[in-house]
Amino acid sequence: MIRVSLVDVVRLCSELVKIRSENPPGYTDEVISYLQEVCTSIGIDTQILKKGRKWNLLSKKVNNRFLLCGHVDVVPALDTSWTHPPFSGMISESSVFGRGSTDMKGGCAALLSALSQVKDGGHEPPVDVAFVCDEEGNGDFGMEYLIANGHLHPKYCLIAEPTPPLSPVIGEKGVVRLHLTFSGDPGHSSLHPVMGRSAISEALKSLTLFEEIHSLTWPENPLVHEVIQNTTDSLSTLLSISKNQAATMLSRVSYNPGIISGGERINIIAQNCEMDIDMRIPWGCDLDTLLQKVHSSLQNCVVDVIDKVGPTLSSPGKLCRLVCDGIESVHGKKALPGVTQAASDARHLREIGAEVVNYGPGDLSLLHAVNESVPVRMLHDCRDVYVHLLTHMEP
Secondary structure, eight states, rough: OOOSSSSOHHHHHHHHSSSSTTTTOOHHHHHHHHHHHHHHHTOOOOOEEEETTEEEEEEEEEOSSSEEEEEEOOOOOOSTTTTTTSSSSOSSSEEESSIIIIIIHHHHHHEEEHHHHHHHHHHHEEEEEEEETTTTTTTTTTHHHHHEEETTTOOOEEEEEOOOOOOOOEEOOEEEEEEEEEEEOOOOGGGGGTTTTTTHHHHHHHHHHHHHHOOOOOOHHHHHHHHHHHHHHHHHHHOOOOHHHHHHHHHSSEEEEHHHHHHHHTTBBSSSEEEEEEEEOOTTTHHHHHHHHHHHHHHSSEEEEEEEOOOOOOOHOOOOOOOOHHHHHHSOOOOOOEEEEETTTHHHHHHHEEEEEEEEOOOOOGOOOOEEEEHHHHHHHHHHHHHHHHHHHHO
């Protein structure tokens, strides 16, 4: 049986990083098996719900009131150019290094460390736990699967996603993912650009449309305006960008041409080109209007919508107040609810009416990046915030 130190959140984070759970392929059987042993060692009974090797861990008896949650899949990492191997879980005086340390095995470790400390003190907090797969995919086998099959329907949920230390996240931008297929008129390369039409050139030209969309502004209601303002300062500091850049990131449509492939040979005018675009959608942007603009503007192109989810926002309620109280108790500074430009499992939970707050440890500048790490200080601070939350919950 694994024995977990009541305070060794750092060691637990390191051990989780060492267990590979890259998505793709998204196999989480090994890390979930380990977490089940950890939960058992601190008196938490759990069950495993799975599809193939995509496993989820959930409290055996679900109360569906307060849920503590984290995802255990991580994005891929190549060994090249990392200072320390990405799955070493190397611990220094200041940080734990490795893929998933910030996003978000550090948060999972902090949740379990806090629960062990609270339970050791004689408290039995009225919470369920869920550690899920496929967050870095579409959630089809993780949180979305658990909700759709009636396994979860919490009233409140804390997700230990990395956030600014003083800014619990209560909303996130939406997601639109497009697969674009461009067609051209092939011919000998020596004729282009006087003759023929290159599908690759058409794909590159389409980026001006997405830059135009990025320049558009959208109406903000008072709550959206407030939380964007709250987030701007912390985001600009954490990412080393200007406040104006941070505000733009949160309030406008962002886009990333993540994958492009096309052409047949170097000496042929390209007949086909495919490109995948990831867009993040701000509050006030109508998805149908946006997609209509894309469809009508792109000629010689087939537009397939891979994913479409609008932005979400939880009104600050009981859980937000509890988290803010914990932050202020630990940090001695005022906590301000904010939003994020990224997406998480929170959207699935908000769709069923839950109040969801994301709050956890991590270096936001290293999300999905080479040399990802989580500061040891943040692991300790977040654990202490969670302890405050767990000891101040109403039964």
